[in-house]
Amino acid sequence: MTTGTAPIFSGPGPLDGWNGLGPLIALPQKVPLIRLVDRPPLYETPRAYFQSPFTPAAAFFVRSNLSLFPTNIDLKTWRLKIEGNVGTPQSFSLAQLTQDFEAVSVNAVMQCTGNSRSRFQPRRPGGQWGNGAMGCATWTGVRLRDLLGKAGVKSGSVQVQFQGLDKGAGAPGSGGADYKKSLNVNDPVLDECIVAYAMNGQPLPMVNGFPVRLVVPGYFATYWMKTLSFIRVLTKPDDNFWMATAYLQPDNLRGTTTPQAVKAKTVKFRPVGSMPVRSFIVTPDETVKAPAGLPLNVQGLAMSGRGAVTKVEVSTDGVVGW
Numbered sequence: 141m142t143t144g145t146a147p148i149f150s151g152p153g154p155l156d157g158w159n160g161l162g163p164l165i166a167l168p169q170k171v172p173l174i175r176l177v178d179r180p181p182l183y184e185t186p187r188a189y190f191q192s193p194f195t196p197a198a199a200f201f202v203r204s205n206l207s208l209f210p211t212n213i214d215l216k217t218w219r220l221k222i223e224g225n226v227g228t229p230q231s232f233s234l235a236q237l238t239q240d241f242e243a244v245s246v247n248a249v250m251q252c253t254g255n256s257r258s259r260f261q262p263r264r265p266g267g268q269w270g271n272g273a274m275g276c277a278t279w280t281g282v283r284l285r286d287l288l289g290k291a292g293v294k295s296g297s298v299q300v301q302f303q304g305l306d307k308g309a310g311a312p313g314s315g316g317a318d319y320k321k322s323l324n325v326n327d328p329v330l331d332e333c334i335v336a337y338a339m340n341g342q343p344l345p346m347v348n349g350f351p352v353r354l355v356v357p358g359y360f361a362t363y364w365m366k367t368l369s370f371i372r373v374l375t376k377p378d379d380n381f382w383m384a385t386a387y388l389q390p391d392n393l394r395g396t397t398t399p400q401a402v403k404a405k406t407v408k409f410r411p412v413g414s415m416p417v418r419s420f421i422v423t424p425d426e427t428v429k430a431p432a433g434l435p436l437n438v439q440g441l442a443m444s445g446r447g448a449v450t451k452v453e454v455s456t457d458g459v460v461g462w
């Protein structure tokens with residue numbers, strides 16, 4: 141599509157394609173995905189899988205922040221623990237989660253905070269994602285609220301912290317050793333969070349968080365903890381690397397800034413949260429030459445961030461009319 145102004149990307153270049161660049165490699169339980177980085181893994185979903193609203197679990201992108209992540213889980217010993225500022229600490233087996241609590245389902249988009257990073261000018265460090273670090277699934281599991289209710293959140297609690305089983309080679313206690321993310325106890329999204337044991341009706345693939353992951357509808361994937369095994373109720377704000385240093389965005393309405401303002405240290409930052417509205421043309425792709433004067437089917441997808449999509453408008457005349 142063209143617009144009345146200059147094109148957004150300075151092409152031509154390989155990163156102007158819809159997807160990022162890399163070989164197609166299949167991880168266990170997965171179809172071949174585009175491998176951007178191997179360790180930690182960044183594997184992107186090829187565009188063709190976005191022709192349908194739901195993304196097959198086997199085609200979901202894969203991203204982990206640390207390099208040492210579980211490749212198998214012994215369900216005899218695995219437990220999801222709730223600890224910290226609670227009345228009664230809890231330890232749930234997968235069987236307890238599936239049998240003792242009401243199962244609920246939600247359709248939600250999971251999107252990496254860095255999705256489409258390769259489009260940034262100037263370039264940002266990190267895996268140069270195209271648009272495939274996202275997917276939509278039906279997630280089924282237990283309400284986080286039901287689990288917290290069992291434990292009894294005590295007064296004086298400020299955040300709930302989530303951690304999985306992965307580790308990094310960094311110094312103990314540093315961001316390079318543990319991946320931990322927290323949500324404020326008064327964040328309304330906690331009421332919508334699900335500890336999910338199924339994705340599109342099937343167990344989660346190992347690399348996507350088996351046996352359970354946190355689902356935070358409308359929020360970036362950084363909070364969607366895989367192999368969720370520790371839920372900690374905190375009495376102080378979480379200041380670990382992944383909350384205080386990484387995953388921040390400018391604290392203004394559009395979440396935007398300039399390299400100059402960052403350098404001058406005039407920008408206030410806050411942890412990323414809900415996703416903005418986004419939309420994508422999926423077909424035709426940029427390689428298709430459209431014959432002038434003939435009808436052309438255009439297919440795409442749109443997502444709303446928080447809440448459901450209520451309306452999609454398309455412009456076929458360079459954003460003059462919609």
Ligand SMILES: Nc1nc2c(c(=O)[nH]1)N[C@H]1C(S)=C(S)[C@@H](COP(=O)(O)O)O[C@H]1N2
Pocket residue numbers: 200201202203204205206251252253303304305306319347348349361362363364365366367368
């Ligand atoms: N345990 C754990 N969960 C995690 C992460 C991680 O590094 N470890 N990374 C987060 C980020 S940044 C993303 S984008 C998603 C990726 O989930 P996926 O691999 O299922 O696509 O997991 C989130 N949850």
Ligand SMILES: [Mo]
Pocket residue numbers: 203251252253254361362
């Ligand atoms: Mo991410």
